[in-house]
Amino acid sequence: MRETDPRSISGKLPAPDRHVPLVVVGAGAAGVAAAIEAARAGVEVALIDEHPVDNDMMAMDVPLCFGQRMDGSVRNRALMLERVVETNPDLAAAHEAGVDVQLGTYVWGAFVNGPAVQELPVPMLGLADDRRSWLLGYDRLIVAAGARDVLLGFPGWERAGTLGAGGAAALLTRYRALAARRILVLGSGALGLQTASLALERGIEVAGIVEVDARVRGDAATAKTLAGRGVPFFVSHTIQARARAHGRDRVRGARRRESGRHARRGQRSARSRATPCAGRSVWSRASSCSTSSARGFDSSPGSAAGCPKSTRACGRASRRSSRPVTAPGSTKICWRRRTPRGPRAGWPAPPRRKR
Amino acid sequence: MADYGDKASGASVVIVGGGVTGLSTGWRLARAGVDVLVLEKGIVGWEASGRNGGGATHVYSPFGLEEQRLWPQMDELLGYPTEYQPYRIGIALSETQLALARRWAEVGEMRGFRWELLDRRQLKELVPIVGDNAIGGTYLHFGGHANPQRTVQGYAWALQDHGGRILQHTTVTGLAQRGGRVTAVETTRGTFDADVVVVAAGPQTGAFAEMLGVWLPLAPARVEMIATEPIPLMRVGGVAGNGLYGRQTLRGNLVYGGGPHEWINVPDMATPDHANTPLVRSLARRLAELLPGAAHVRLIRSWSGLVENTPDGLPVVERLTHPDNVVIATMSSVGFGLRPPSAARSASSCASVGASSPTSAPSRSAASPIRRAIGVSDAGWAAAPSAVEAAAGGDD
Numbered sequence: 001m002r003e004t005d006p007r008s009i010s011g012k013l014p015a016p017d018r019h020v021p022l023v024v025v026g027a028g029a030a031g032v033a034a035a036i037e038a039a040r041a042g043v044e045v046a047l048i049d050e051h052p053v054d055n056d057m058m059a060m061d062v063p064l065c066f067g068q069r070m071d072g073s074v075r076n077r078a079l080m081l082e083r084v085v086e087t088n089p090d091l092a093a094a095h096e097a098g099v100d101v102q103l104g105t106y107v108w109g110a111f112v113n114g115p116a117v118q119e120l121p122v123p124m125l126g127l128a129d130d131r132r133s134w135l136l137g138y139d140r141l142i143v144a145a146g147a148r149d150v151l152l153g154f155p156g157w158e159r160a161g162t163l164g165a166g167g168a169a170a171l172l173t174r175y176r177a178l179a180a181r182r183i184l185v186l187g188s189g190a191l192g193l194q195t196a197s198l199a200l201e202r203g204i205e206v207a208g209i210v211e212v213d214a215r216v217r218g219d220a221a222t223a224k225t226l227a228g229r230g231v232p233f234f235v236s237h238t239i240q241a242r243a244r245a246h247g248r249d250r251v252r253g254a255r256r257r258e259s260g261r262h263a264r265r266g267q268r269s270a271r272s273r274a275t276p277c278a279g280r281s282v283w284s285r286a287s288s289c290s291t292s293s294a295r296g297f298d299s300s301p302g303s304a305a306g307c308p309k310s311t312r313a314c315g316r317a318s319r320r321s322s323r324p325v326t327a328p329g330s331t332k333i334c335w336r337r338r339t340p341r342g343p344r345a346g347w348p349a350p351p352r353r354k355r
Numbered sequence: 356m357a358d359y360g361d362k363a364s365g366a367s368v369v370i371v372g373g374g375v376t377g378l379s380t381g382w383r384l385a386r387a388g389v390d391v392l393v394l395e396k397g398i399v400g401w402e403a404s405g406r407n408g409g410g411a412t413h414v415y416s417p418f419g420l421e422e423q424r425l426w427p428q429m430d431e432l433l434g435y436p437t438e439y440q441p442y443r444i445g446i447a448l449s450e451t452q453l454a455l456a457r458r459w460a461e462v463g464e465m466r467g468f469r470w471e472l473l474d475r476r477q478l479k480e481l482v483p484i485v486g487d488n489a490i491g492g493t494y495l496h497f498g499g500h501a502n503p504q505r506t507v508q509g510y511a512w513a514l515q516d517h518g519g520r521i522l523q524h525t526t527v528t529g530l531a532q533r534g535g536r537v538t539a540v541e542t543t544r545g546t547f548d549a550d551v552v553v554v555a556a557g558p559q560t561g562a563f564a565e566m567l568g569v570w571l572p573l574a575p576a577r578v579e580m581i582a583t584e585p586i587p588l589m590r591v592g593g594v595a596g597n598g599l600y601g602r603q604t605l606r607g608n609l610v611y612g613g614g615p616h617e618w619i620n621v622p623d624m625a626t627p628d629h630a631n632t633p634l635v636r637s638l639a640r641r642l643a644e645l646l647p648g649a650a651h652v653r654l655i656r657s658w659s660g661l662v663e664n665t666p667d668g669l670p671v672v673e674r675l676t677h678p679d680n681v682v683i684a685t686m687s688s689v690g691f692g693l694r695p696p697s698a699a700r701s702a703s704s705c706a707s708v709g710a711s712s713p714t715s716a717p718s719r720s721a722a723s724p725i726r727r728a729i730g731v732s733d734a735g736w737a738a739a740p741s742a743v744e745a746a747a748g749g750d751d
Contacts, residue, residue, distance in 0.1 A: 005618070007614050007615045007616060008576075008616060008618055009615045009616065009617045009634065010617065010618070013634075108654075109633070111631070111632050114627070114628070114630060115628065116577055116619055116627035116628060116629065116659070117630045117632055118617070119632070120633075126633060126635075126636070133636060135633055135636075
């Protein structure tokens with residue numbers, strides 16, 4: 001019947017125009033190294049990378065959570081292409097080694113035969129750029145696509161200015177197009193410390209590093225260096241909400257209610273005491289809302305029930321990942337931006353113009 | 356969804372398969388006060404039942420009139436939203452397509468429904484995103500579309516509201532027979548006694564029929580669909596043509612599928628993972644041709660599903676004579692739109708405990724018995740116009 005049905009795809013799917021023995025997806029350190037190694041071994045290899053990403057996609061937090069903190073330069077595609085090449089010298093090396101480097105190209109599908117598909121002439125990738133889509137046949141595929149941002153949800157988290165560590169790092173390094181001056185980092189794991197160090201390196205002030213655990217989780221030496229440079233650490237704290245006040249973004253923090261295994265060494269009186277944080281726009285407040293809500297961090301058992309607001313599911317994260325938001329390394333950064341006050345106190349602020 | 360009755364315990368009617376056919380049948384029965392248990396190997400409505408074109412315009416079917424009568428009432432009957440929206444617009448980009456759209460409309464007319472031929476200007480007024488390549492279209496004052504996922508969910512909840520039970524992640528492994536009847540359904544989670552068994556197992560229906568010694572030729576095919584990001588709502592969301600079926604969701608997404616398909620062997624009880632192929636590009640291209648005003652819109656999802664097809668593309672809903680307490684129900688690839696209201700009812704009639712003679716049940720229309728397949732050999736029949744083709748020409 002496969003042969004007689006005119007509407008069956010049997011035998012009708014053509015092989016793509018182009019076929020390469022090896023495709024590497026992702027031009028990070030691992031992808032570039034693999035591509036160069038293969039090229040030196042005499043294999044024809046194509047290296048595909050989605051950066052520079054189209055400005056519209058960035059605005060939708062695709063593929064990383066950019067939190068609308070791109071500056072105007074990301075609209076200049078030629079400039080972005082230049083920067084992506086310039087900031088990743090390995091790309092030039094790959095090109096030199098004979099790798100076919102395709103930038104600004106994203107992979108929307110990898111198709112192989114299997115139990116539910118039997119009619120593909122060869123394995124193939126669906127590729128696209130901002131103008132068109134095409135197919136590329138391959139024999140072997142290396143996926144080195146890196147990580148996506150998985151965020152922690154809290155009231156106000158969905159507003160512009162909340163970035164993922166990946167989005168922040170991409171804007172700081174690859175694009176050099178971050179529109180922010182001062183950041184608060186949630187999470188003191190390796191990713192959090194790394195992000196804070198990177199920000200300092202690029203001249204961005206770090207208002208603090210918030211850690212739900214009672215101690216800094218990342219590398220102690222790095223933490224010490226950061227502390228030495230004046231970065232305050234707020235251990236046993238989590239974020240409660242992001243709010244706007246007087247035309248500025250503010251973060252309301254919450255001190256962890258000492259319970260469970262931390263109860264004995266904790267200070268119960270802290271619950272009723274406001275805890276000032278460095279910086280005018282970041283402050284922390286003791287609250288009965290337990291930090292166990294911070295599922296991305298260490299959660300203390302048994303205290304989540306009292307805090308429905310901040311335990312809500314992370315919609316933005318779940319949109320791009322079906323995994324629960326419990327990745328231990330998940331890190332979130334809040335960027336504050338100064339905006340001019342309205343013409344008269346008490347007037348509603350003018351709508352913020354899209355950059 | 357909560358699973359009820361974790362302990363193995365039987366029911367008056369045990370339904371094999373928690374797709375739209377099984378759930379709707381179960382809902383009907385539960386509503387009538389019958390003790391019903393639905394066994395689903397995965398999650399209810401997780402296969403093609405919950406993700407499809409969502410069309411409800413199958414007037415050519417033996418169940419077509421019932422479909423048209425029942426769909427507008429479904430929200431109320433279920434107590435849950437199905438997002439049902441009435442009317443359909445067919446767009447033709449060529450004379451051939453116009454003839455096909457007309458044929459579709461005229462079948463409706465024969466069954467007493469009204470339709471209008473649209474010229475390009477009228478078409479553009481109704482669907483602003485059609486292009487100059489459209490030569491005309493049809494406006495059907497019947498038919499419609501609904502949200503498959505919500506509908507399947509609605510059936511499941513309504514079934515439970517009426518005291519019916521659903522067991523998910525429970526694979527049926529056998530049907531125990533004694534004295535010419537199926538007495539129990541064997542599963543990976545125990546054995547469930549049953550007075551009546553309804554087999555509504557989609558692509559696996561044929562395998563179950565075979566267990567009972569009944570030859571039911573069913574050919575599973577993989578069909579694919581795409582969804583775009585939302586665009587402003589059109590006056591009528593049920594817009595299709597150019598070989599595509601689909602709809603605009605109430606959120607604004609354009610969701611379309613439609614031939615060609617790939618025949619898939621399903622050798623065992625497991626449904627293979629859903630996989631897409633580069634066919635989604637063909638869908639996207641045809642959608643851009645159909646609605647050029649939306650050609651810039653991004654695709655955000657694609658998926659595929661397996662649909663089972665009878666040789667003539669028409670449903671099978673039959674109470675077997677031997678064993679005489681089993682009902683086989685397959686809707687031949689257009690399960691969603693047509694079947695919930697109408698076939699559910701038919702299957703229920705058949706399955707109702709104590710239903711005297713199966714021949715008196717309304718489902719015994721000329722089209723639904725299995726016996727018409729007698730004599731159909733395994734090879735070659737798929738060349739006949741199938742329901743897949745019908746769906747591609749019209750809407751599913």
